[in-house]
Amino acid sequence: MISSANSIPNDAHLHSDVCVVGGGPAGIALTLTLAQQGISVLLLESGFLKEDADTQALYNGEVVDERMHSPPDKYRQRRMGGSSTIWGGRCMPFDPVDFENRAHVPDSGWPISYADVLPYYPAANAWAEAGRFSYQAPEAFGSGALPMIPGFVSTTVSTDGLERFSCPTDFGKRYAKRLQVEPRVRVLLGANCTAVTLQRDGRSVKELQVKTLAGSRFRVTARSTVLAAGGLETARLLLASQDVTPQGVGNAHDVVGRYYMCHIAGNVGMLTLQGWPRDIRHGYEVSPEGIYCRRRISVTASEQRRLGLANAVARLHFPRITDPAHRNGVLSGLFLARRLISYEYSKRLNDGNTNNASTYVRHLMNVVTDPRDTTAFLAHWIRKRSLAHRKFPSVILHNRTNRFSLEVHGEQYPLRDSRLTLTDKRDALGMPQVKVDWRYCRDDIESVKRTLDVIALEISRSGVGKFEYNHSTLEEELMRFGAYGGHHVGTTRMGTDLRTSVVDPDCQVHGVRGLFIAGSAVFPTSSQANPTLTLIAMALRLADKLSANLRADKHVVMPGAFA
Numbered sequence: 001m002i003s004s005a006n007s008i009p010n011d012a013h014l015h016s017d018v019c020v021v022g023g024g025p026a027g028i029a030l031t032l033t034l035a036q037q038g039i040s041v042l043l044l045e046s047g048f049l050k051e052d053a054d055t056q057a058l059y060n061g062e063v064v065d066e067r068m069h070s071p072p073d074k075y076r077q078r079r080m081g082g083s084s085t086i087w088g089g090r091c092m093p094f095d096p097v098d099f100e101n102r103a104h105v106p107d108s109g110w111p112i113s114y115a116d117v118l119p120y121y122p123a124a125n126a127w128a129e130a131g132r133f134s135y136q137a138p139e140a141f142g143s144g145a146l147p148m149i150p151g152f153v154s155t156t157v158s159t160d161g162l163e164r165f166s167c168p169t170d171f172g173k174r175y176a177k178r179l180q181v182e183p184r185v186r187v188l189l190g191a192n193c194t195a196v197t198l199q200r201d202g203r204s205v206k207e208l209q210v211k212t213l214a215g216s217r218f219r220v221t222a223r224s225t226v227l228a229a230g231g232l233e234t235a236r237l238l239l240a241s242q243d244v245t246p247q248g249v250g251n252a253h254d255v256v257g258r259y260y261m262c263h264i265a266g267n268v269g270m271l272t273l274q275g276w277p278r279d280i281r282h283g284y285e286v287s288p289e290g291i292y293c294r295r296r297i298s299v300t301a302s303e304q305r306r307l308g309l310a311n312a313v314a315r316l317h318f319p320r321i322t323d324p325a326h327r328n329g330v331l332s333g334l335f336l337a338r339r340l341i342s343y344e345y346s347k348r349l350n351d352g353n354t355n356n357a358s359t360y361v362r363h364l365m366n367v368v369t370d371p372r373d374t375t376a377f378l379a380h381w382i383r384k385r386s387l388a389h390r391k392f393p394s395v396i397l398h399n400r401t402n403r404f405s406l407e408v409h410g411e412q413y414p415l416r417d418s419r420l421t422l423t424d425k426r427d428a429l430g431m432p433q434v435k436v437d438w439r440y441c442r443d444d445i446e447s448v449k450r451t452l453d454v455i456a457l458e459i460s461r462s463g464v465g466k467f468e469y470n471h472s473t474l475e476e477e478l479m480r481f482g483a484y485g486g487h488h489v490g491t492t493r494m495g496t497d498l499r500t501s502v503v504d505p506d507c508q509v510h511g512v513r514g515l516f517i518a519g520s521a522v523f524p525t526s527s528q529a530n531p532t533l534t535l536i537a538m539a540l541r542l543a544d545k546l547s548a549n550l551r552a553d554k555h556v557v558m559p560g561a562f563a
């Protein structure tokens with residue numbers, strides 16, 4: 001059942017087996033999976049089925065340097081479905097190496113392994129509507145698989161890795177009906193959890209404090225509580241919950257909000273390939289079950305270990321859109337139309353060097369002199385993107401020259417000083433706002449540089465082309481837009497050492513029985529991969545743990561435990 005929190009009487013006290021805070025991909029997958037296992041769940045979602053400006057404003061906050069990180073109300077959505085209402089849908093699992101304790105990546109190492117998460121990935125793929133759990137081209141395409149770059153052979157660089165694309169699925173819309181009809185689920189919209197109140201000994205949760213923007217408040221007590229409010233908000237909620245522990249819940253060692261990671265990303269260099277342009281697989285291929293897939297270039301795990309590299313991938317990409325020197329009508333059209341595109345998708349079309357009349361004129365000339373491509377692109381976009389259910393994932397251009405930039409997406413080193421804190425400013429519900437101080441380090445740039453060196457060497461050794469870039473501008477290229485938006489990782493990281501982690505291998509907050517976290521906040525490292533598939537897999541793993549715990553607990557109230 002889905003209803004409004006405004007229907008709950010002021011000062012009411014609700015009870016449930018499990019209470020989940022946050023109805024994004026993590027919270028929704030967790031809630032419905034628990035319900036299927038016979039557990040009743042109360043899902044508190046701050047937002048509504050549609051965007052609401054006052055609710056979104058609860059995400060307002062500060063950033064230390066806006067060139068390095070977007071304001072906290074951007075790149076996340078406070079409404080049913082969370083940020084999946086605007087995500088790009090790119091799915092891929094983390095790699096086994098991401099879970100390892102790597103001496104060259106300080107503070108790396110998960111207390112669980114890839115094998116612990118692997119059983120949950122196929123179901124996570126299904127939740128994201130990304131087809132089979134098959135991320136290698138030969139396996140996914142079978143005998144129809146063609147090489148990404150004909151003639152390229154290497155034992156240290158792979159071009160077989162795939163990313164798969166979700167519709168992209170808006171979890172709020174897609175799963176609303178199931179949430180509505182599932183008898184063991186109760187969803188309250190407009191229900192903002194403003195604090196986690198602990199028992200006096202600080203060792204378990206007493207209740208959650210919930211407020212609505214209409215002015216009412218109520219409490220919730222559950223046997224297990226899961227915070228699934230997103231990578232920034234979950235940390236904010238713990239830090240702001242100071243009734244029993246003044247430093248915040250789970251924060252005895254000042255770790256909550258620290259080790260905040262995004263991804264290191266940017267377009268770099270120029271790769272010139274030989275052969276026929278049509279033989280290079282730089283765009284989307286469709287898998288036998290109809291899923292858009294794209295190849296990536298990656299350095300093998302053994303070579304990463306041998307050379308001491310962080311994990312990163314590269315895709316074949318078109319030149320930087322903002323520079324009209326590309327002479328491409330479609331790219332210039334995108335540049336000129338950027339004000340019509342949302343902040344999140346136009347940010348990388350505004351690099352600060354382009355606001356002069358001559359740049360505009362050159363872009364305009366590109367559009368005017370390239371009418372054939374521009375019109376063909378528009379027709380394709382309307383048919384395959386605007387009108388399609390499963391949307392063509394992004395702009396891909398015919399490449400007639402066989403020249404590409406490389407679009408890098410890499411993990412960043414976990415840094416204790418990269419962090420969120422609370423400010424004195426409060427939101428409309430009285431909660432302190434968040435301040436984001438995102439940092440990166442020299443090793444992040446150095447590791448990407450050395451990864452590109454390996455790729456360049458193997459491309460040249462294979463005799464299929466050459467990659468050139470200017471090392472001196474690499475940092476500028478990677479930091480041109482600061483942190484890659486939307487991937488909020490590590491603020492309540494998993495571990496066994498209380499001085500460097502917030503949750504244990506079961507995602508339970510250290511020392512607080514019954515309080516769990518779902519979402520990318522628990523990842524100790526960020527991988528090359530986008531986070532959502534893995535955070536869904538981890539939420540499904542958590543569902544199994546909670547379900548087993550609750551079944552073992554004879555006092556559990558099931559089913560229909562709402563009171």
Ligand SMILES: Cc1cc2nc3c(=O)[nH]c(=O)nc-3n(C[C@H](O)[C@H](O)[C@H](O)COP(=O)(O)OP(=O)(O)OC[C@H]3O[C@@H](n4cnc5c(N)ncnc54)[C@H](O)[C@@H]3O)c2cc1C
Binds near residue numbers: 228344519531
């Ligand atoms: C523009 C953009 C593109 C992206 N593209 C990709 C991509 O291609 N691939 C990928 O893997 N990831 C992508 N992401 C990231 C992806 O959207 C997130 O990883 C994912 O949505 C996180 O899911 P979540 O459930 O953990 O958190 P969220 O989606 O943030 O959901 C959290 C939920 O909690 C609710 N909430 C917050 N605070 C409270 C509170 N106090 N009380 C009650 N409810 C609360 C919110 O309203 C929200 O519904 C993208 C993100 C953006 C912004």
